[in-house]
Amino acid sequence: xxxxxxxxxxxxxxxxxxxxxxxxxxxxxxxxxxALFFLGFVALATSAWLISKLRDLLIMLLVALFLSFALExxxxxxxxxxxxRGTGTAAVFALLFLATxxxxxxxxxxxxxxxxxxxxQAPDYVTDIEVWVNDTFDADIDxxxxxxxxxxxxxxxFATGLAGNVLSVGAQAxxxxxxxxxxxxxxxYLVADxxxxxxxxxxxxxxxxxxxxxxxxxxxxxxxxxxxYSRGLLxxxxxxxxxxxxxxxxxPFPLPLAIWVGVLSQFVPVVGTYLAGALxxxxxxIDKPIEALWVLAAIAVYQQIENYLLAPPITAHTMDIHPAVxxxxxxxxxxxxxxxxxLLALPAGATLQAFVSTYVNRHDVVETHLTRSPRERRSLRxxxxxxxxxxxxxxxAAHD
Numbered sequence: 032x033x034x035x036x037x038x039x040x041x042x043x044x045x046x047x048x049x050x051x052x053x054x055x056x057x058x059x060x061x062x063x064x065x066a067l068f069f070l071g072f073v074a075l076a077t078s079a080w081l082i083s084k085l086r087d088l089l090i091m092l093l094v095a096l097f098l099s100f101a102l103e104x105x106x107x108x109x110x111x112x113x114x115x116r117g118t119g120t121a122a123v124f125a126l127l128f129l130a131t132x133x134x135x136x137x138x139x140x141x142x143x144x145x146x147x148x149x150x151x152q153a154p155d156y157v158t159d160i161e162v163w164v165n166d167t168f169d170a171d172i173d174x175x176x177x178x179x180x181x182x183x184x185x186x187x188x189f190a191t192g193l194a195g196n197v198l199s200v201g202a203q204a205x206x207x208x209x210x211x212x213x214x215x216x217x218x219x220y221l222v223a224d225x226x227x228x229x230x231x232x233x234x235x236x237x238x239x240x241x242x243x244x245x246x247x248x249x250x251x252x253x254x255x256x257x258x259x260y261s262r263g264l265l266x267x268x269x270x271x272x273x274x275x276x277x278x279x280x281x282x283p284f285p286l287p288l289a290i291w292v293g294v295l296s297q298f299v300p301v302v303g304t305y306l307a308g309a310l311x312x313x314x315x316x317i318d319k320p321i322e323a324l325w326v327l328a329a330i331a332v333y334q335q336i337e338n339y340l341l342a343p344p345i346t347a348h349t350m351d352i353h354p355a356v357x358x359x360x361x362x363x364x365x366x367x368x369x370x371x372x373x374l375l376a377l378p379a380g381a382t383l384q385a386f387v388s389t390y391v392n393r394h395d396v397v398e399t400h401l402t403r404s405p406r407e408r409r410s411l412r413x414x415x416x417x418x419x420x421x422x423x424x425x426x427x428a429a430h431d
C-alpha cells in the first residue's frame with residue numbers, strides 16, 4: 032500500500048508537460064478556412080452540375096430576356112397612349128408573328144419554286160453535261176444507263192435511309208417548336224409583367240442597389256430596343272430599295288429576294304451583308320449572267336447609301352461599337368452559345384459597354400505619334416465655311 036501511495040503521489044506531483052509555443056500552434060482561422068474551402072468546392076460543383084443539366088432552359092431564358100428588352104419599348108409606347116399592358120404586349124406579339132410569317136412564306140415560296148425549276152430542268156442539265164463530257168474527253172457516256180443504275184442502287188438506298196430518318200426529323204421539329212413556344216411564353220410574361228417583376232427584385236435590395244439594378248435594366252432596354260428598331264427600319268428601307276432594283280433588272284422572284292436581303296443584311300452580324308447578296312447574285316447568274324453584274328452593282332450602291340446617308344442618323348443613339356470589337360463579340364458569343372450567342376452578342380456587348388462607361392473616368396490623352404488620330408475628312412461645306420470665315424476670298428492672300 033505504501034509503495035502504491037508513493038507511486039500515486041509521484042504521479043500526481045510529477046513534472047507537467049511544457050506548453051506548446053504560440054508560433055507552433057495552428058492558427059484558429061485554418062479550420063474555418065478549410066471548411067469554407069470544401070463548402071465552396073461543393074457549391075461550385077453543384078452549380079456546374081445544375082448549369083449543365085439546365086443549360087437549354089437557361090439559354091431559352093436568356094433569349095427571352097433579350098427579346099423582352101427589344102419589345103418593351105413598343106409596349107411602353109402603347110401603354111403611354113392608354114393601352115393595357117397585356118393588350119399592348121399581345122398586339123406587339125401579333126405584329127412580330129405576322130412579320131415572321133411573311134418572311135418565312137417569302138423565303139419558303141422562293142425555295143420551293145427554285146427546287147421545282149431545278150427538277151424540271153434537270154434532264155436538260157444532264158444532257159448538256161453528257162454532251163460536254165463526251166466531246167471534251169472523247170468518252171461514250173450514256174445517261175440512260177447511269178439513270179438505270181442509280182434507280183436500282185443509290186436512289187433506293189437513299190430513299191430507304193430517308194424513310195428511316197423521318198421519325199428523327201419529326202422529333203427534332205417538335206423539339207424546335209417546343210423551344211420556340213417556351214421562349215415566346217417567357218418573353219410574353221417578362222414584357223407584360225415587367226414592372227411587377229422589377230418591383231419583386233428590388234424589394235429585397237437596399238435603395239442604392241435598387242437604383243443600380245434599375246439603371247442596368249434601363250440601359251439594356253435602351254440599347255437592345257434601339258438596336259432592334261433601328262435595324263428593322265434599315266431592313267425595311269433595304270428591302271424596298273432592292274425590290275425596286277430587282278424589278279427593274281428583271282431578276283426572278285424580286286419580292287422574296289428583297290426581303291431576304293433586307294432582313295439578313297441587318298440582323299446577321301458581320302457576314303450578313305455578304306450572305307444576303309450571294310443568293311440574288313446566284314439566282315441572277317443562273318437566269319442571265321449579265322443580270323448578276325447589275326445585281327452586284329445595285330447591292331454595292333445601296334451599301335454606300337446606307338453607310339454614309341441612312342445608318343449614321345438612324346443608329347447614332349443606339350449602338351456605338353468598334354467593328355473589331357463587334358466581330359470579336361460575335362465570335363465569342365458563337366463559341367459559347369452557338370448561333371444564339373452570335374445574334375445576342377451585339378446587344379449584350381453594347382449594354383455592357385454602356386454600363387461600364389458610366390463608371391469609368393475619362394482623362395485627357397497625352398499627344399504623341401502613337402496616340403494621334405488620323406485627320407478626319409472635312410466636307411466641302413465645312414471647307415467653304417472655314418474659307419469664308421477667314422476672310423481670305425483671294426487665294427493669293429493665303430500665299431502672301
